[in-house]
Amino acid sequence: QSALTQPASVSGSPGQSITISCTGTSSDVGGYNYVSWYQQHPGKAPKLMIYDVSNRPSGVSNRFSGSKSGNTASLTISGLQAEDEADYYCSSYTSSSTPWFGGGTKLTVL
């Protein structure tokens, strides 16, 4: 079983929008609406940003949004801010009743 596929890095300027993709298979991303996204700043624990593909937990900015099409989920950050610079990980429940993480994407705010 392989990790979900994410781009290693993405970048954008303040105020712009960026999208991070997370590609899996019909046994994980494509088969369940249990995709979640996590933000991790250096030296810190991951923080839940999106759950069930597109739901935001209380307290998470509405600049963060999620979607899914087929076997690929996406995280979009609009109005990019310096504080958004971090690593982002997707996760999906799988047909093996286990969760799987993506390899992570480093977001650089230029």
Place this chain on the structure above:
Amino acid sequence: QVQLQESGPGLVKPSQTLSLTCTVSGGSISSGSYYWSWIRQPAGKGLEWIGRIYTSGSTNYNPSLKSRVTISVDTSKNQFSLKLSSVTAADTAVYYCARVGIYYGGKRTPTYYFDYWGQGTLVTVSS
């Protein structure tokens, strides 16, 4: 506010057993709406799910680690624990404990996400 805190030795010798405990505060580990999970992250690398336990004691493990992992729960202490046997340098990582939401809302809608995490503890495997 739910809080999780990992504790245990920061240095383990090769071939020995790594043991960590996660203490949960601000909520009951016996709640039927959550799993309790361990996740690790080697330096500079991504997240790896190790396994999870339910309040009943039922477990599920990452197949790649299953032969070496045991997760247990002590509801009286509101704690759950990880044991990883026969460790090597490849097991050196920051280990996190986390709560896994599996139902939410009054209608108990199924879900699966890691909503609360401990701060993480670095475990180094070295002689």
